[in-house]
Amino acid sequence: xxxxxxxxTATGSRPHLQRVLGLPALVFFGLAYMVPLTxxxxxxxxxxxxxxxxxxxxxxxxxxxxxxxxxxxxMVAIHPVAGSAYSYAQRGFGGHTGFMVGWSLLLDxxxxxxxxxxxxxxxxxxxTGIPAPVWVVGSIVLVTLLNVLGVKLLAGVNxxxxxxxxxFIAVFVLLSVxxxxxxxxxxxxxxxxxxxxxxxxxxxxxxxxxxFLGFDAISTLSEETRDPRRTIPRAIIIATLTxxxxxxxxxxxxxxxxxxxxTFSNVDSASLDVMARVGGDFLTTFFTAAYVAxxxxxxxxxxxxxxxxxxxxxRDGTLPRAFFGRLSRRFGTPVLATLLVGLISxxxxxxxxxxxxxxxxxxxxxxxxxxxxxxxxxxxxxxxxRSPADLVRYGLIPAVGLILTxxxxxxxxxxxxxxxxxxxxxxxxxxVLLTRGFRRPAPTLxxxxx
Numbered sequence: 001x002x003x004x005x006x007x008x009t010a011t012g013s014r015p016h017l018q019r020v021l022g023l024p025a026l027v028f029f030g031l032a033y034m035v036p037l038t039x040x041x042x043x044x045x046x047x048x049x050x051x052x053x054x055x056x057x058x059x060x061x062x063x064x065x066x067x068x069x070x071x072x073x074x075m076v077a078i079h080p081v082a083g084s085a086y087s088y089a090q091r092g093f094g095g096h097t098g099f100m101v102g103w104s105l106l107l108d109x110x111x112x113x114x115x116x117x118x119x120x121x122x123x124x125x126x127x128t129g130i131p132a133p134v135w136v137v138g139s140i141v142l143v144t145l146l147n148v149l150g151v152k153l154l155a156g157v158n159x160x161x162x163x164x165x166x167x168f169i170a171v172f173v174l175l176s177v178x179x180x181x182x183x184x185x186x187x188x189x190x191x192x193x194x195x196x197x198x199x200x201x202x203x204x205x206x207x208x209x210x211x212f213l214g215f216d217a218i219s220t221l222s223e224e225t226r227d228p229r230r231t232i233p234r235a236i237i238i239a240t241l242t243x244x245x246x247x248x249x250x251x252x253x254x255x256x257x258x259x260x261x262x263t264f265s266n267v268d269s270a271s272l273d274v275m276a277r278v279g280g281d282f283l284t285t286f287f288t289a290a291y292v293a294x295x296x297x298x299x300x301x302x303x304x305x306x307x308x309x310x311x312x313x314x315r316d317g318t319l320p321r322a323f324f325g326r327l328s329r330r331f332g333t334p335v336l337a338t339l340l341v342g343l344i345s346x347x348x349x350x351x352x353x354x355x356x357x358x359x360x361x362x363x364x365x366x367x368x369x370x371x372x373x374x375x376x377x378x379x380x381x382x383x384x385x386r387s388p389a390d391l392v393r394y395g396l397i398p399a400v401g402l403i404l405t406x407x408x409x410x411x412x413x414x415x416x417x418x419x420x421x422x423x424x425x426x427x428x429x430x431x432v433l434l435t436r437g438f439r440r441p442a443p444t445l446x447x448x449x450x
Contacts (some may be wrong), residue, residue: 021225022233026218028162030239033301034214035294036165039250040287041119041357042207043272044261047251050204055252056192057204062244063084064205064408065212067401068368069240071375072219073233074394078378084215085367092382095442096431099318101370102309103427107420108213108363109306110344113143114356116299117348123292126286136348143299144342147307148328148335162297168290169246173355175279176253189421191255199411206411208370210360211247215240216367217305232433303341310337318434355419362420363407372402 021029035041039058047054073087085105091099120139122130187194194202215236223227254274255261264270275284314324328335348356379385379394392396412420435442 008047021221021231023157023231023238026221026225026231027239027242029221029301030214030235031216031243032214032294032297033163033217033305034170034211034243035298036162036243036246036386037250037287037291037294038211038298039247040271040274040291042211042275043254044264044267045253045257046204047269047270048264049207050196052255052259053193053196053201054204055248055255055430056196057201057208058244058248059192059252059436060201060205060209061212062240062248064401065209065215065240066237067246067397068372068405069215069236070371071398071401072215072399073236074375075371075380076219076222076232076236077229078383080375081190085219085371086312089367089370090372090378093370095318096435097370099313099431099434100427101367102313102318103430104363104366104420104424105309106306106363107254107423108210108360109193109302109309110341111356111360112210112213112302113254113299113306113341113345114348114351115353115360116295116302117345117424118351118353118356119295120292121348122353123288123295127288133349137346139296139299140342140345140348143296143303144338146300146424147304147338148333149331162294164290164293171252172275172278172283172285173253173285175244175440177255179278179337181258184261186256188256191252191259202407202411204353206361206365206408207362208247209405209408210357212240213360214243214245214301215362216364217301220308222304228336303338306341307334310334325354325395340357350439355415359416359419359423360415362409363413363423365405366420367406369402369409372398372405376402379437 018206045053046057050057053142072085072088075091079087079091086098086102089101117136117139121136124130124135125132165191218235218239222232225231254271257278258274261270264273271287272284276286279286310324311317311327313319314321314326314334314337317325322336323340324337326336374397375398380391384395385391431442432438434440
């Protein structure tokens with residue numbers, strides 16, 4: 001019989017999130033969310049849009065994300081609570097801005113599980129012949145159950161599923177080296193920036209921003225981490241750097257193995273062309289299994305992340321507290337919020353994969369931009385850290401991150417902006433009603449854990 005993860009019985013206090021996670025679990029959680037093999041999800045699309053320069057686009061995205069990851073770490077150090085960018089925006093710019101950032105984050109957090117469930121359904125239906133809806137519904141039920149049972153169990157499952165992806169990566173790289181050793185090797189640097197158009201590179205880099213949501217997901221677990229002020233920033237940087245290096249490596253090796261990107265049989269499934277060339281049916285089957293495992297891990301991590309953001313918004317009354325702000329006394333998890341996310345994810349049965357994937361980056365880049373700005377506001381303006389060294393740490397570095405994320409944000413497609421701005425407009429209307437035309441202050445985050 002499962003033991004409660006709260007000490008409410010002994011203390012009589014309300015249940016609260018327990019600090020059970022260390023650095024390795026957080027890094028694996030972030031990598032599970034990022035999905036090391038997600039490079040192959042957008043491989044054909046971005047390779048085509050950048051005219052064969054996917055590795056170069058990843059370099060640009062990684063540079064922007066490292067600056068932003070640093071800013072997340074600075075905000076965790078001063079504000080180690082659940083809620084991610086929502087909490088940090090409240091800390092820096094007040095409740096109204098915090099709400100709108102949280103609302104924007106919900107867009108990509110709610111859509112990312114759907115993307116994973118859709119991909120699982122597509123690949124498993126192709127491999128087994130069982131209809132995709134069966135796989136979609138089955139995955140939603142299992143992931144939701146694991147999230148209800150608790151984050152400690154979730155972390156253990158994530159380690160296993162991320163491990164499968166690392167095994168595949170090793171096999172893929174070894175087989176690619178063997179393939180290249182027996183064939184003429186193209187230019188090693190051409191896939192990066194040789195002959196690339198800057199506009200196309202930044203457009204591709206903007207799409208790739210969704211690949212780095214893992215460090216944002218790590219910050220949502222601040223209240224379940226031991227020594228979060230020290231552990232969370234380290235986990236964020238390690239996960240971001242590890243994921244970025246893997247993306248660059250895999251995209252670079254793939255470009256060398258299959259340089260004739262103009263001949264993809266289908267840009268949406270161009271990764272299968274690469275697998276078939278490198279390792280035939282064996283590698284194609286292995287890739288499908290590893291990739292589906294990665295999507296399952298990402299679905300678990302993303303559903304955990306959004307349920308905790310909903311919990312943070314419910315706990316402070318921004319969303320209805322009676323529903324969203326409650327933790328299970330038995331499991332110590334936000335069960336109602338988790339079940340709601342699972343229900344919303346069922347829209348994967350009828351939402352188009354292209355639409356779901358197109359809007360994830362919008363909310364992510366809004367959040368990334370505001371977090372960078374929040375570091376400058378909190379440390380330099382509010383806390384008066386203005387020595388030369390502090391101006392570099394809390395002024396220059398976050399400012400560079402802000403400029404880069406805004407540049408990527410303006411490079412998104414028109415479809416992304418349309419859906420994203422509609423979502424923002426709905427959130428603004430709700431905020432107006434919540435504050436009675438801004439005559440009342442927006443609720444502020446309750447930092448107490450009692």
